[in-house]
Amino acid sequence: MRYFLFFLVTLFLHSCASMDITSVPKSQPERPFSRVMIVCIETSNEMSQLDAPYFDENIRKKFNDIASLKFRTQLERTVDRNLGRNGFPEIIKSSEVFKVDEDYSFEQFYSEVKKTGAEAVLFINLRNYWMSDKYVTSHYENTSVTTNESEPNSSYYAYLYSFEDLQKYAWVGKINVSGIWAGYDTLNNYLARGIARMLRKEKYIQ
Numbered sequence: 001m002r003y004f005l006f007f008l009v010t011l012f013l014h015s016c017a018s019m020d021i022t023s024v025p026k027s028q029p030e031r032p033f034s035r036v037m038i039v040c041i042e043t044s045n046e047m048s049q050l051d052a053p054y055f056d057e058n059i060r061k062k063f064n065d066i067a068s069l070k071f072r073t074q075l076e077r078t079v080d081r082n083l084g085r086n087g088f089p090e091i092i093k094s095s096e097v098f099k100v101d102e103d104y105s106f107e108q109f110y111s112e113v114k115k116t117g118a119e120a121v122l123f124i125n126l127r128n129y130w131m132s133d134k135y136v137t138s139h140y141e142n143t144s145v146t147t148n149e150s151e152p153n154s155s156y157y158a159y160l161y162s163f164e165d166l167q168k169y170a171w172v173g174k175i176n177v178s179g180i181w182a183g184y185d186t187l188n189n190y191l192a193r194g195i196a197r198m199l200r201k202e203k204y205i206q
Contacts, residue, residue: 019190022174023198029120029162029170032206036160037092037118038079039063040072042126047159050121050166052106060105064098075124075188082192083122089205092116113163120170120204121161124191128155132178153178154187158195160204173198 043058063072076093084091097112098104104112113121132153137146153176160171175194177187199205 018178019194020176021194021198023202024172025170025202025204026168026172027162027170028202029204032203033089033120033162035090035092035116035118036083036120036122036205037094037097037113037116038076038083038122038124039094040068040075040124040126042068044127046157047123047125047169049168050123050161055106055109059109061101061103063094064100064102064104066101069095069100071126074185075192078185078188078192079122079124079195082189082196083199083205085196092118110166118163120163121166122195123159123161124195125157125159126154127157128153151178152187154191156191160199171199171202171204 039059041059041063043062045054045058047054047058073093073095076091076095080091080093083089097116098109132151137144156173156175156177158171158173158175159169162170173195175191177190177194196205
């Protein structure tokens with residue numbers, strides 16, 4: 001029985017994820033944002049400003065594609081739960097505004113966001129996702145067992161733009177998340193917690 005309990009404790013410890021976040025506030029709003037739209041993208045390019053050329057190259061037909069729909073909707077729900085604590089700020093999910101696999105120009109994207117009344121847009125960019133190996137040795141009464149476990153890792157950049165000024169972001173965060181036996185839902189939960197904590201600390205949300 002005690003060996004079974006030891007195995008459960010080992011499993012629990014190996015299931016934990018870890019997170020490292022770098023937070024860089026650039027400009028402060030006069031008051032915390034009350035309505036924030038979440039947009040999830042995947043691009044290797046940094047987002048220095050949100051304009052038509054950048055949108056066409058890095059966001060258009062990628063933020064609402066069907067290939068990563070399940071990942072995006074799960075991430076949006078997780079961000080909503082962590083950022084929109086007690087209903088403030090109100091979180092607007094891009095998946096509920098934009099149709100899947102529909103082609104939106106920058107002007108159309110801007111117009112649809114404006115209709116929602118969003119005061120800010122939070123872009124969460126999955127920069128990289130990779131697996132790394134880790135050797136773990138479990139010790140029992142008369143033997144030891146070494147196993148090779150794959151650890152999922154993900155790297156995100158998060159950019160917060162005031163809707164009144166899309167020429168430069170108000171806040172950027174770099175987040176690295178990793179964890180043994182953790183699926184993307186667990187990694188996303190750590191990511192959302194980190195972003196929420198930083199945005200509250202820097203007074204972008206309450």
